[in-house]
Amino acid sequence: FGKDKDGVVEFRNVSFKYPDADDEIIKNISFTAKPGQTTAFIGSTGSGKSTLINLIPRFYDVTEGEILINGIDIRDVSQHELRERIGYVPQKGVLFSGTIESNITYGLETATTADVEKASKIAQAIDFIKEKAEGFKSEIAQGGTNVSGGQKQRLSIARALAKKPKIFIFDDSFSALDLKTDAKLRKELKSETNDSTVLIVAQRISTIMNAEQIIVLDDGEMVGCGTHKEL
Ligand code: ATP
Numbered sequence: 001f002g003k004d005k006d007g008v009v010e011f012r013n014v015s016f017k018y019p020d021a022d023d024e025i026i027k028n029i030s031f032t033a034k035p036g037q038t039t040a041f042i043g044s045t046g047s048g049k050s051t052l053i054n055l056i057p058r059f060y061d062v063t064e065g066e067i068l069i070n071g072i073d074i075r076d077v078s079q080h081e082l083r084e085r086i087g088y089v090p091q092k093g094v095l096f097s098g099t100i101e102s103n104i105t106y107g108l109e110t111a112t113t114a115d116v117e118k119a120s121k122i123a124q125a126i127d128f129i130k131e132k133a134e135g136f137k138s139e140i141a142q143g144g145t146n147v148s149g150g151q152k153q154r155l156s157i158a159r160a161l162a163k164k165p166k167i168f169i170f171d172d173s174f175s176a177l178d179l180k181t182d183a184k185l186r187k188e189l190k191s192e193t194n195d196s197t198v199l200i201v202a203q204r205i206s207t208i209m210n211a212e213q214i215i216v217l218d219d220g221e222m223v224g225c226g227t228h229k230e231l
Pocket of ligand 1: 021044047051052
C-alpha cells in the first residue's frame with residue numbers, strides 16, 4: 001500500500017453475487033470513503049449493508065468492479081497485509097476463552113497495557129472490567145457466556161481500537177448498547193479515530209447522524225448519498 005492518502009477506500013462499480021447464488025446482492029456501487037471521515041450505511045434489513053462492508057477485508061471477492069485502498073486493488077496485496085490495516089467489528093462481538101486482556105490483544109503483536117486500558121476506556125468497557133474481581137485478568141467463559149451482548153460488543157470495539165488501524169469497520173456494532181453509552185462511545189471514538197477512515201453500518205439514525213457521508217442502500221443499490229441534512 002502507498003503511504004499517500006492513507007486509508008482511502010474506493011468502490012468502483014462494485015457488484016457482488018454470493019457463490020452459487022443467482023441474484024446480485026450488491027449492484028454497481030461506487031463511492032469513496034476518506035480518512036478523517038465517517039461513512040455510514042443505512043437501509044432496510046437484507047439491503048446488503050453487511051455484504052458490502054465484508055468485501056473490504058475480502059471475506060468474499062467482488063464479482064465485478066474493484067475495491068481500492070490508497071489506489072491499489074485489494075486483490076493485489078496479501079490478505080495479511082490487507083487485514084492488518086483494518087479494525088473490523090462484527091455485529092455480534094466474538095470472544096475466545098481466555099482473559100479479558102488476551103481477548104482485547106488477540107492477534108495483536110505490539111499492544112501494551114496502556115493501549116489496552118485506553119482502548120477499553122474509549123469503548124466504554126473499563127467500568128465493567130474493573131468491577132470484576134480480577135479486572136483485565138478475569139476469564140471469559142467459553143463462548144463468552146459470562147458477559148452480556150453489549151459487553152461483548154464493547155470488548156470487540158476495544159480490540160479494534162487497540163489495533164490502531166487506518167480503517168475501522170463497525171458492522172452494527174453499537175446495536176446492543178443503550179443510547180447513553182452509544183452516544184458517549186461515539187463521541188470518544190470520533191476524537192480517537194480522527195485520522196482514520198471509519199465505516200459504520202447502523203440501524204439507529206442517531207448513531208450516524210454526524211457522519212460526513214451517509215450511503216442509503218435498497219435491495220443492493222445505492223439510492224442515496226450525502227450528509228444527514230442533504231438526505
Ligand atoms: P441486516 O440489516 O439485517 O443485517 P443487511 O442489509 O446487512 O441486513 P446482508 O446481511 O448483507 O443485509 O444480506 C443481504 C442479502 O444477502 C440477504 O438477502 C441475505 O439473505 C443474503 N446473504 C447474506 N449472507 C449470505 C451468504 N453467506 N450466502 C448467501 N446469501 C447471503
